[in-house]
Amino acid sequence: MVGKPELDQPLSGARILIAEDEILIALDMEAAFLDAGAYVVGPCATVAAAVDAVSTEELSLAILDIRLGQETTERIGDLLTERGVPFLFYSGQTLPDEMKRKCNGVLVVSKPATQQELIGAAARTLAV
Template sequence: MTDAEPAGADEGVAGKRILVVEDEMIIAMLIEDILTDMGATVVGPAARVARAMDLLGTEDVDAALLDVNLAGETTTAVAEELRRRGIPFAFATGYGVSGLPAGFSGQPFLQKPFQERDLSQVMAQVLA
């Protein structure tokens, strides 16, 4: 894919079940490929908030990556449910910290566009 990862970079991700909430199919497929290569199992991806909530109700999830905006629908409800359950997560956004929902400014986030290394680092941070 892209740059080589330092040894051990994927240890925290391998074996984990990661919920992916992303409405852009190509980006969702890229995230899924990267996470799978890192040894994770992808739950989803979910392109809508309702689907993400359904998956949270039926699947075991160790962590999540949430696009902030799904075709005009924010993922704040999903983030609140993850927080309530104590499931670690990061947002994905092209707007930086200013694009995060109110009350989540300290949450880890993946800046779009991203490289494989960036996703690996954010997920390691989330799962640390």
């Protein structure tokens, strides 16, 4: 039986940046978003790579870990905000105070989460 595309692929056509430095988590996220119908930009394992992607790619949404290596993703969030691209955090850490202030209202999904929880959070963020 063929289901409705919007149910089977809730992120159909979305261009999603993944900024994650743990390769296994990044690959799992990539597979989940591809299965949900999205086009994946990245995964980007460094702040520099993510900043480059945000600067050059057309994006619908970004999923950011709070830290990539030793750097926070604050600069990426700032650039996404300037460009009007919604984003959410997927991390096992808490937001540093400055990022909490800047990112007030940005959804934080705690690791570990199921693929369905992450896809649902992305779909809700896009719907806002």
